[in-house]
Amino acid sequence: MSTLKQVMTELKKKGNAQTRKTYARHGMPEDTFGVKIADLKLIAKKIKGNQALACELYETGNYDAMYLAGIVADGSQMxxxxxxxxxxxxxxxxxxxxxxxxxxxxxxxxxxxxxxxxxxxxxxxxxxxxxxxxxxxxxxxxxxxxxxxxxxxxxxxxxxxxxxxxxxxxxxxxxxxxxxxxxxxxxxxxxxxxxxxxxxxxxxxxxxxxxxxxxxxxxxxxxxxxxxxxxxxxxx
Incomplete structure (x- = not known):
């Protein structure tokens, strides 16, 4: 899982309606798949160190992807x-x-x-x-x-x-x-x-x-x- 498309596909697969409802109550935007934090962390382990991909994820505007980007990105390199x-x-x-x-x-x-x-x-x-x-x-x-x-x-x-x-x-x-x-x-x-x-x-x-x-x-x-x-x- 090394491309933006692959990660977005995985995020969509992991999303669910109940989590989307919970996120909505907490002010998250409509553009979200509703992926649980635990699942985001598992995905993060697979793409750890991929700084360019992290930046691409943030630029999608999708909440799950943006949160994932923050886990993966190395702020010292930005x-x-x-x-x-x-x-x-x-x-x-x-x-x-x-x-x-x-x-x-x-x-x-x-x-x-x-x-x-x-x-x-x-x-x-x-x-x-x-x-x-x-x-x-x-x-x-x-x-x-x-x-x-x-x-x-x-x-x-x-x-x-x-x-x-x-x-x-x-x-x-x-x-x-x-x-x-x-x-x-x-x-x-x-x-x-x-x-x-x-x-x-x-x-x-x-x-x-x-x-x-x-x-x-x-x-x-x-x-x-x-x-x-x-x-x-x-x-x-």
Whole structure:
């Protein structure tokens, strides 16, 4: 299975109506076969390392193919132009909040892109920016992070989160959680901001998904002794 046509045929075969209904409730676009994540991961193993194919898959506009592309692609090999394109053409929140940050956070230009996207007036791109920076925080040693910039972003969350667009509120809240969970020197600051912002209301649509309360989440990580334990990747 090495061509776009072969992979799309396999995706179509694995899709089902019930999964499409579930995806629709979560805001996925109509152009989806409804392939379960477990099946996407099995297909990903077969085409792992095929960077060109991953990029072709994303360009189809089909949700399943775009999600698969994010699993397979090596973000460190992508150009800034490619990453910008992925952010601009993401067709739903799952892609803009997880797939795009998953590859962008692996890139040498991740920090610059994250800051640029955070300033965007486009809700989906701003969301990509906050989650990309959260991904950087989760995977980068504290000594290699720009702690002053992260502090300024925490202050920005404290000032703006309750006036931000719906999905940007969600990713801002997630950013605070990421700082408190992964950056030991900023644990106290993250908890202060989390306490200040309190409950962040986000419309999660026709789903059972809930928005975690940042302070409660961070305190659980702290109690478990897991603050500062970095991840190899934020891809899932």
């Amino acid at each position: 150009t800034k132009k490619q990453l910008e394109s992925w952010a601009k053409t993401a067709t739903c929140a799952t892609l803009s909040e997880y797939t795009v940050p998953g590859v962008a956070s692996e890139n040498p230009h991740a920090q610059a892109l994250a800051m640029k996207w955070i300033r965007s007036k486009t809700e989906s791109i701003a969301s990509s920016g906050w989650n990309t920076y959260a991904g950087i925080i989760a995977t980068t040693p504290d000594e290699d992070l720009d702690l002053e910039e992260i502090k300024s972003l925490l202050d920005r969350v404290a000032r703006e989160v309750h006036q931000a667009p719906n999905k940007v509120r969600y990713t801002m809240n997630g950013f605070v959680i990421a700082v408190g969970s992964y950056v030991k020197p900023l644990l106290k600051k993250a908890k202060q901001v989390a306490k200040k912002v309190g409950v962040v209301p986000v419309d999660m649509g026709d789903t059972a998904c809930k928005v975690p309360q940042a302070l409660t989440y961070i305190e659980k990580i702290e109690s478990a002794g897991r603050v500062g334990k970095k991840r190899k990747t934020i891809k899932c």
